Amino acid sequence: MRNEKRSQLTGKLMLTLCKHTNRSMPLGSVASAALLSVTMALPVAAQEIQNVSFILDWIPSGEMAAYYSGVANGFFEEEGINLSISRGYGSSDTVAKIAGGVADFGIADIAAVFTGRAVAQAPVKAISAVYTHSPHSLFVLESSGIDGFDDLEGKSIAVSAGNSHRLYFPAVAERSGIDADKIKWVTADASSMAALLIAKRVDAAPFFSIHEYYQNKAAETQGEKIKVLPFVEAGFAIYSTSVIATEETLEKDPELAKKFLSALQKSLVWANDNIDEACDLHVAAVPEVALDDCVGSLTAMLAFVFNDSQEEFGLGRFGQDRLDFTYKQVAAAQDLATDFDTSTAIDESYLP
Incomplete structure (x- = not known):
C-alpha cells in the first residue's frame, strides 16, 4: 500500500510540475549515460555502513565533480554512508522521485520544491542551499x-x-x-x-x-x-540548486541527514580547494566528461556556492530576504499563491 501511494504521488507530481523549468543545456557527449553511479570500495564492515542514494538534477557533467570526488575521497564513508549517485532528468523530476521514495536525497532547484509543495503538497523540503544565487x-x-x-x-x-x-x-x-x-x-x-x-x-x-x-x-x-x-x-538574485529530502526521511533518521550534509560540505570545501584533483577523480568515475570541460564547469559552479552570501549566512544556509524574493519570482512565473510560507519548505536544522 505504501509503495502504491508513493507511485500515485510520483505520477501526480510529474503532471503538476510539468510547467516548471527545463535545464537549458545540451547533453553533449554525456547524453548517452542513462544512469551513472558511484560506490565506495574501501573495506568497511557491513554493520558500520548505511547505503544511501542520491539523485542529481541533471547529467553528471563537471559541475557535479564535488559529489563524485567526495565519494572517492571517502568523505561519505567517514560518516558511515555508502553513497550511490544517479543522474537526474530536471529538478521537477527529481522532486517527484524524492517525494515518491525513489532515493534518500537529491539536488533540485528551490523553485521546483516551492512548486511541488504549493501545487501538489509534495512532502519534500530543502535542507541546504547549494547555489546561493541563480546561474x-x-x-x-x-x-x-x-x-x-x-x-x-x-x-x-x-x-x-x-x-x-x-x-x-x-x-x-x-x-x-x-x-x-x-x-x-x-x-x-x-x-x-x-x-x-x-x-x-x-x-x-x-x-x-x-x-x-x-x-x-x-x-x-x-x-x-x-x-x-x-x-x-x-538584480535577479534568487536561490537555485538545493539539497532535498522528504519529511519522512528527516523525521525517521535525522542523524542520517546530518551525516549526509556533513560529508557533502566536506566535499564542496575540498573541491573548492582542489579543483584539478576533483576533476581528475570525477573524470575517472564519469569518463564521458572531458577533463578541461570539468575544470571549467566546476570552477564556475563553485562561485555559486562560495561567495558573499555564503560568507554572510554560512555554507548551505538561506537568507530570509533572498528566500522571500525567490518565492515571489517563482510565484509570478508559475502563477502560484502569493501567501505561501517559505519556512514550510526549508529546514536548516540538519546542517553542520
Missing part, C-alpha cells in the same frame, strides 16, 4: 554587438518548452528597463539552441552560466566567442 543567463556572441540586456529589444532568443529562463525573463526585462514584448522568442529543442546561436540564426540563447566554457569551445571552432549576460547582474 540563469543569456549567451550571445561577442560579434553580435549585444553588450547587455538593454540591447535585446527587437532581437531573437531561442527557448525550449517550459524553460525557466523564459518564465523569469519579464522580471529581468523590467529591471533592465526594456520591453519584454519586443523580444522574439524562437522555440527550439534544448540540444539545438547553442548551434542556432553559433550559426547566428538567433541573437541569444538561455543557458546556465556554468556551461560557458564548453559552449565557448564550440563557438571558437566557428571563429566566434560567447558573451554571458547573467540574470543576477540585472
Whole structure:
C-alpha cells in the first residue's frame, strides 16, 4: 500500500510540475549515460555502513565533480554512508522521485520544491542551499554587438518548452528597463539552441552560466566567442540548486541527514580547494566528461556556492530576504499563491 501511494504521488507530481523549468543545456557527449553511479570500495564492515542514494538534477557533467570526488575521497564513508549517485532528468523530476521514495536525497532547484509543495503538497523540503544565487543567463556572441540586456529589444532568443529562463525573463526585462514584448522568442529543442546561436540564426540563447566554457569551445571552432549576460547582474538574485529530502526521511533518521550534509560540505570545501584533483577523480568515475570541460564547469559552479552570501549566512544556509524574493519570482512565473510560507519548505536544522 505504501509503495502504491508513493507511485500515485510520483505520477501526480510529474503532471503538476510539468510547467516548471527545463535545464537549458545540451547533453553533449554525456547524453548517452542513462544512469551513472558511484560506490565506495574501501573495506568497511557491513554493520558500520548505511547505503544511501542520491539523485542529481541533471547529467553528471563537471559541475557535479564535488559529489563524485567526495565519494572517492571517502568523505561519505567517514560518516558511515555508502553513497550511490544517479543522474537526474530536471529538478521537477527529481522532486517527484524524492517525494515518491525513489532515493534518500537529491539536488533540485528551490523553485521546483516551492512548486511541488504549493501545487501538489509534495512532502519534500530543502535542507541546504547549494547555489546561493541563480546561474540563469543569456549567451550571445561577442560579434553580435549585444553588450547587455538593454540591447535585446527587437532581437531573437531561442527557448525550449517550459524553460525557466523564459518564465523569469519579464522580471529581468523590467529591471533592465526594456520591453519584454519586443523580444522574439524562437522555440527550439534544448540540444539545438547553442548551434542556432553559433550559426547566428538567433541573437541569444538561455543557458546556465556554468556551461560557458564548453559552449565557448564550440563557438571558437566557428571563429566566434560567447558573451554571458547573467540574470543576477540585472538584480535577479534568487536561490537555485538545493539539497532535498522528504519529511519522512528527516523525521525517521535525522542523524542520517546530518551525516549526509556533513560529508557533502566536506566535499564542496575540498573541491573548492582542489579543483584539478576533483576533476581528475570525477573524470575517472564519469569518463564521458572531458577533463578541461570539468575544470571549467566546476570552477564556475563553485562561485555559486562560495561567495558573499555564503560568507554572510554560512555554507548551505538561506537568507530570509533572498528566500522571500525567490518565492515571489517563482510565484509570478508559475502563477502560484502569493501567501505561501517559505519556512514550510526549508529546514536548516540538519546542517553542520
